[in-house]
Structures are given as C-alpha cells and as structure tokens.
Amino acid sequence: MVHQYKNNGYNMVLDVNSGSVHVLDDYSYDILPAVEAALQPEAGLLVRKSGETTSKAIEDADINELTLAVSNYVMSNAKKCAGDKIKEDITTDLDSLKEEEVKELVSEFLELGLAGSLFAEDLYRDYIFDFKNRQTVVKALCLHIAHDCNLACKYCFAEEGEYHGRRALMSLEVGKKALDFLVANSGSRVNLEVDFFGGEPLLNWDVVKELVKYGRSLEEKNNKKFRFTLTTNGVLLNDEIMEFANKEMANVVLSLDGRKEVNDKMRPFRGGQGSYDVIVPKFQKVAESREQNNYYVRGTFTRYNTDFAKDVLHYADLGFKQISMEPVVALPTEDYAIREEDIPEILEQYDILAKELIARKKAGKGVNFFHFMIDLEGGPCVAKRLSGCGSGTEYLAVTPWGDFYPCHQFVGNEKFLLGNVDTGIVNSDVVGEFKQCNVYAKEECKDCFARFYCSGGCAANAYNFQGNILGTYDIGCQMQRKRIECAIMMKAALDE
Amino acid sequence: MKHIKTLTTRNLTESVKKGGCGECQTSCQSACKTSCTVGNQKCEQISK
Numbered sequence: 228m229v230h231q232y233k234n235n236g237y238n239m240v241l242d243v244n245s246g247s248v249h250v251l252d253d254y255s256y257d258i259l260p261a262v263e264a265a266l267q268p269e270a271g272l273l274v275r276k277s278g279e280t281t282s283k284a285i286e287d288a289d290i291n292e293l294t295l296a297v298s299n300y301v302m303s304n305a306k307k308c309a310g311d312k313i314k315e316d317i318t319t320d321l322d323s324l325k326e327e328e329v330k331e332l333v334s335e336f337l338e339l340g341l342a343g344s345l346f347a348e349d350l351y352r353d354y355i356f357d358f359k360n361r362q363t364v365v366k367a368l369c370l371h372i373a374h375d376c377n378l379a380c381k382y383c384f385a386e387e388g389e390y391h392g393r394r395a396l397m398s399l400e401v402g403k404k405a406l407d408f409l410v411a412n413s414g415s416r417v418n419l420e421v422d423f424f425g426g427e428p429l430l431n432w433d434v435v436k437e438l439v440k441y442g443r444s445l446e447e448k449n450n451k452k453f454r455f456t457l458t459t460n461g462v463l464l465n466d467e468i469m470e471f472a473n474k475e476m477a478n479v480v481l482s483l484d485g486r487k488e489v490n491d492k493m494r495p496f497r498g499g500q501g502s503y504d505v506i507v508p509k510f511q512k513v514a515e516s517r518e519q520n521n522y523y524v525r526g527t528f529t530r531y532n533t534d535f536a537k538d539v540l541h542y543a544d545l546g547f548k549q550i551s552m553e554p555v556v557a558l559p560t561e562d563y564a565i566r567e568e569d570i571p572e573i574l575e576q577y578d579i580l581a582k583e584l585i586a587r588k589k590a591g592k593g594v595n596f597f598h599f600m601i602d603l604e605g606g607p608c609v610a611k612r613l614s615g616c617g618s619g620t621e622y623l624a625v626t627p628w629g630d631f632y633p634c635h636q637f638v639g640n641e642k643f644l645l646g647n648v649d650t651g652i653v654n655s656d657v658v659g660e661f662k663q664c665n666v667y668a669k670e671e672c673k674d675c676f677a678r679f680y681c682s683g684g685c686a687a688n689a690y691n692f693q694g695n696i697l698g699t700y701d702i703g704c705q706m707q708r709k710r711i712e713c714a715i716m717m718k719a720a721l722d723e
Numbered sequence: 724m725k726h727i728k729t730l731t732t733r734n735l736t737e738s739v740k741k742g743g744c745g746e747c748q749t750s751c752q753s754a755c756k757t758s759c760t761v762g763n764q765k766c767e768q769i770s771k
C-alpha cells in the first residue's frame with residue numbers, strides 16, 4: 228500500500244508496509260499510481276509465486292521485459308490511475324508522456340521495489356493471529372492517588388477528580404498492594420511504569436513519596452526497575468516536591484492549556500478564578516530544573532480554541548521545549564466537544580504549526596511537539612505498532628480503593644471493572660476483549676495508511692463514540708492522519 | 724536524473740524478526756493520556 232500526499236510543497240510518499248518514506252518530484256508523483264497499479268496481480272505483468280513478496284518477484288523477473296511492460300502500462304493508464312488516486316493534485320500533462328522518460332522513471336521505481344522500500348506487502352496479518360492468544364503481562368499502572376482536585380477543569384473526564392464516584396485518597400496500603408501486584412504480574416519484564424495520577428496527586432503527596440520508597444525497595448530482589456511519573460496541575464508544586472520529582476520521576480506531565488485566556492476559561496479554581504498566573508512560573512521552574520528534558524507541558528484543546536496552534540506556540544514562547552497538546556475526549560453532547568464542522572480548521576492548524584515548527588527548528592529554536600514526533604529510524608517494532616495502546620492488558624488504572632480498570636478513561640464505568648488489588652484480575656472476559664484490540668480487528672484501520680503509527684487509536688474514544696472498544700472514532704482518525712502526514716513531511720523538510 | 728529522494732527509515736518488515744521484546748514504554752503512559760500514538764515511541768533494543 229502506497230500513500231501519497233502533498234504538504235507544505237513536498238510530494239510525500241509513504242510506503243505503508245515497509246515504513247519507507249520518499250520525496251518525489253511532480254512528474255514521478257503523478258506517475259506513481261499507474262506504476263503501483265501495473266504491479267498489482269490484476270494487471271498480470273509481474274509474476275508472483277504464492278506467498279512471494281513484490282521484492283522477490285521483481286528479483287525473479289527479467290528486469291528489461293518488466294520495465295518495458297510496466298512502462299507501456301503507464302503510457303496508457305497514467306491518467307486514469309492518477310485520476311483515481313491523487314485527483315486534483317495532478318500537475319503534469321499525463322496525455323503527452325515521453326516513452327524514454329517513463330522508462331527511466333519506471334526503472335527507478337522498480338529498484339525501490341526490489342529493495343523492499345516501495346510496494347511492500349502487508350506480511351503482518353498472519354502474525355496478528357497469534358496476537359489474539361498472546362500471553363500478556365502487566366507493565367504499567369496508572370495510580371489514582373487522589374480522586375479529588377483543587378481545580379475544576381471544564382472538560383475533566385474525572386469530573387473534578389471524583390470519577391462519577393466519591394472523593395477519596397489512596398491509602399499507602401492499597402498503593403503498596405498495587406505495586407506488589409505489578410511486580411508479581413509483570414513476568415520477565417524489567418522496566419515497570421507507574422504514573423501518579425488523579426484527580427490531583429499532590430493532594431496525597433506523602434503517599435506518593437512512600438510508594439516511591441516502597442517501589443525502590445522491591446527493585447533489586449525482583450530484578451525490576453520502576454519508572455515513576457507524575458501528572459500534576461501544578462497548584463501545589465513547591466521546591467521540596469520539585470526536588471523529589473527530579474530525583475525520582477522519569478517524567479513529569481504539567482497540565483496547562485496554552486494562552487492565559489484559554490487556560491483560565493477551561494482550568495479555573497473551584498471559585499472560578501483562573502489558574503494560569505499561579506502555575507506558569509512553577510512550571511517554568513520545573514522545566515528549567517529538569518534541564519528542559521523528561522517533562523511535558525501538556526494541554527487539551529476544545530472547540531473553544533480550535534486555533535490551538537497559537538497555544539502550542541505560546542508554550543514555546545514561555546520557554547518550554549517539551550510540548551503536548553491533545554484534542555479533548557468528550558461526548559458529542561458537550562458544548563466544548565470537537566465537531567465534524569471544526570475539522571477543516573483543526574487540520575489547517577496542524578499545517579500551520581508544522582510550518583512554524585520547521586522554521587523555529589531551522590533557526591535553532593526547536594521544540595518537541597509530542598504529536599509530531601515520529602522516529603523513522605528507530606521507532607518501535609511492528610509487534611508494538613500492531614498491538615494498540617495496551618489498555619486492559621499491559622496497562623491498568625487503579626482507583627484509590629484498589630479497583631482495577633482497563634485505563635484511566637474507563638474508571639468509574641462498572642462494566643469495565645476488572646478486579647482489585649486483593650483479588651487480582653477476575654473479569655477475564657473484558658481483558659479478552661482488550662487483547663483483541665489491534666489494527667486488524669478494526670474495520671477502518673485495515674486499509675488506513677496510518678495504522679502502523681496510530682496502532683488503532685484510543686479504545687476509550689471508540690467506546691464513547693461507538694459503544695464498542697473495537698470501533699474507531701472518525702474525528703480522531705482525521706486528526707491522527709493529519710498529524711502523521713505533518714510529522715513525516717517535517718522529516719523531509721528538516722532533511723534538506 | 725533522480726526523481727526520487729528516499730529518507731532513512733527503519734525497515735518494518737525486518738523488525739518483525741527481532742521485535743516484540745515488550746520492554747518499551749506503554750503508549751498512553753508516556754505523555755498524552757488521551758490518545759494512542761506509537762510512531763513516536765522509542766525501541767528499547769535500538770536505544771541500547
């Protein structure tokens with residue numbers, strides 16, 4: 228599967244199954260659809276033995292004959308194929324192609340095919356079959372240290388920290404049992420991740436500190452390593468907390484929604500006053516004290532700030548280097564929920580942001596925007612890319628009273644209660660469903676070019692919108708695809 | 724004339740053979756907490 232798109236003046240080609248990325252001139256861009264079609268089994272030009280890859284088949288073919296046959300095919304079908312695939316993007320006159328030029332180009336394309344970096348097929352579908360019966364281990368916990376909050380953010384899925392339930396703080400005892408459970412259920416995996424989450428975890432800071440201590444005491448004798456992280460709204464941050472976090476936390480997530488007026492509208496105190504002036508100086512201090520690494524300033528955008536590129540750039544102007552800005556997860560009935568009609572503007576914002584971030588990077592003022600970070604050379608293996616986010620299998624959320632849920636987004640929905648720190652996992656039906664979450668189990672993902680970067684999207688989003696964790700969330704998909712297109716284009720732009 | 728420029732990428736097909744050790748970070752845990760992105764994750768095998 229070959230995905231072609233134009234972005235910021237670049238003609239981009241992503242060979243989906245091999246992960247290869249090419250930048251094409253106009254001419255080759257317009258001809259590629261016909262070359263791709265010529266190599267399909269239906270065209271009958273490339274002989275494939277059963278199970279043979281395109282690369283192997285090209286290797287076995289008489290290359291001169293094949294080049295000629297494909298060139299002829301292109302001469303007569305270029306316009307139709309391009310019309311079907313890239314439509315309004317065509318810039319060359321495909322009616323008056325010159326045979327010699329086409330041949331030269333076809334042989335360039337076939338070379339890439341031979342090298343396995345173009346027209347690669349999906350060899351992973353069979354592999355996924357084993358995935359369903361896979362043995363999974365628990366690798367990560369999200370500890371809901373406090374179901375309580377000192378802010379009253381408008382979109383909070385935790386409903387001001389209470390998660391449709393009561394206000395509560397996790398006791399040290401429950402926390403310790405959760406860590407014991409993680410160690411006992413993590414198999415041979417060495418690295419274990421534990422996020423202190425809320426509500427607001429700083430409302431229960433002593434327990435956080437004790438749990439870190441307890442976790443460290445388990446490491447050596449069990450051959451484990453904890454990676455602790457903290458997600459905070461910043462209100463209670465002080466020097467003592469920062470110092471501890473810098474020593475013990477592998478990552479700190481700092482919640483801020485961008486420009487003051489945006490932040491203060493969505494993230495007020497319970498009394499209605501804005502939080503921006505209180506938290507920004509503290510966050511700047513955290514970022515500096517961590518040497519601008521291993522933290523994220525993280526925001527949520529809603530339909531009230533569909534011009535969120537400004538908020539992202541505002542973070543950068545405040546001096547933050549590690550930035551994350553997420554679309555809100557909300558039921559469509561909420562006034563701030565992103566609607567289909569907001570999509571064109573949102574997609575444009577990603578384009579604007581990508582261009583600006585390229586310019587800043589080239590000027591030596593680069594920042595990392597989490598959703599544009601793609602590691603083309605060292606990204607995850609296919610197994611990881613196929614298996615989804617890990618909710619309900621590798622990743623569990625633990626409530627203050629010790630109940631397990633598939634992830635923080637499902638907390639409070641009794642249908643998804645999996646067990647607790649005393650009984651362990653008892654609801655194996657639900658775990659089984661989550662095990663099946665992968666891109667081949669989702670109709671929309673099977674043919675989506677983004678599948679190896681997105682991994683099938685968020686199960687909680689799918690559940691919210693389709694009532695089924697194996698569904699997809701179309702608005703989220705459109706944003707996801709755009710972000711991936713931007714991220715890959717940025718690689719090309721920064722490669723120059 | 725070269726019409727095509729290829730960027731350096733990790734070949735996914737190859738990664739099937741060696742991958743799947745499971746030591747890498749859990750997706751949502753890493754920073755975002757509301758949606759799943761794996762393209763930006765690190766492979767623990769490569770970074771070592």
Ligand code: SF4
Binds near residue numbers: 682
């Ligand atoms: S963008 Fe949507 S359709 Fe594509 S892989 Fe992700 S969840 Fe699936």
Ligand code: SF4
Binds near residue numbers: 688
């Ligand atoms: S279901 Fe969504 S929110 Fe939950 S862990 Fe997965 S990606 Fe994150």
